[in-house]
Amino acid sequence: MLPLSLLKTAQRHAVLVELKNGETYNGYLQQCDTWMNLHLSEVICTSKDGQRFFKMPEVYIRGNTIKYISVPEERSGQQVAVGAAAGAAGRSAAAARQLAGQQEEAAVGGARAGEVRLDCIGIAVGSDWQAD
Amino acid sequence: MLQEVPLPGTALAEELDQRLLIVLRDGRKLLGVLRSFDQFANLVVEGAVERIIVGEQYGDIPLGLQVIRGENVVLLGRVDEGKDAPEGLTQVSPAAIKEALRGEKELNKLKGTLRARMDFLDLE
Numbered sequence: 001m002l003p004l005s006l007l008k009t010a011q012r013h014a015v016l017v018e019l020k021n022g023e024t025y026n027g028y029l030q031q032c033d034t035w036m037n038l039h040l041s042e043v044i045c046t047s048k049d050g051q052r053f054f055k056m057p058e059v060y061i062r063g064n065t066i067k068y069i070s071v072p073e074e075r076s077g078q079q080v081a082v083g084a085a086a087g088a089a090g091r092s093a094a095a096a097r098q099l100a101g102q103q104e105e106a107a108v109g110g111a112r113a114g115e116v117r118l119d120c121i122g123i124a125v126g127s128d129w130q131a132d
Numbered sequence: 133m134l135q136e137v138p139l140p141g142t143a144l145a146e147e148l149d150q151r152l153l154i155v156l157r158d159g160r161k162l163l164g165v166l167r168s169f170d171q172f173a174n175l176v177v178e179g180a181v182e183r184i185i186v187g188e189q190y191g192d193i194p195l196g197l198q199v200i201r202g203e204n205v206v207l208l209g210r211v212d213e214g215k216d217a218p219e220g221l222t223q224v225s226p227a228a229i230k231e232a233l234r235g236e237k238e239l240n241k242l243k244g245t246l247r248a249r250m251d252f253l254d255l256e
Contacts, residue, residue, distance in 0.1 A: 003174040
């Protein structure tokens with residue numbers, strides 16, 4: 001799964017965003033777009049030195065200020081692995097050569113399973129998402 | 133041998149599902165499995181761990197699943213699965229390594245000018 005797609009599936013989950021200036025923002029991801037601009041809610045901002053904390057109801061972060069985004073692993077882990085198998089098979093000839101024949105078939109099947117799981121995520125969001 | 137050199141656009145594809153060491157512009161070293169990337173070299177890294185090395189000690193801080201914005205990456209490369217622990221270094225807990233890092237930063241503040249000349253890097 002592409003990085004920005006993974007971000008889209010993380011909507012309404014808690015994320016940690018670190019900016020280039022070292023500040024970290026913990027909050028629920030409401031929206032993201034193709035430029036990685038983020039809209040977060042219920043945000044706690046931690047200063048670079050880790051000493052000062054600010055709580056904000058809403059925050060808009062411009063994509064080009066982001067260093068990285070941490071995403072909860074529980075749900076996305078499965079989708080990421082499936083997406084990687086499909087991506088590896090489809091993306092480069094070199095990677096495809098290395099993959100055994102049966103792995104490619106599994107990846108194609110996996111891609112379909114991945115799509116199904118994305119639909120499930122859409123339904124499951126909004127209810128409790130404790131790890132299974 | 134020459135025809136094995138990958139093109140810049142597809143070079144990252146060969147690193148998929150590999151355990152990598154990624155160095156960021158702020159000097160951080162992350163280890164993790166590369167799961168996907170895009171045309172900007174934004175990366176998805178699973179099981180990411182930040183390795184902090186202070187003197188003879190190192191500590192791993194678990195970070196989970198990460199989306200790294202491509203422009204912050206300096207370089208990345210594969211690490212041997214078997215040889216994960218660096219030789220000659222002892223592993224300590226995350227809390228201990230953070231203390232050691234704080235101590236080193238204080239020391240560097242005293243050293244002053246030499247680090248100030250390195251300000252073309254994005255180090256803290």
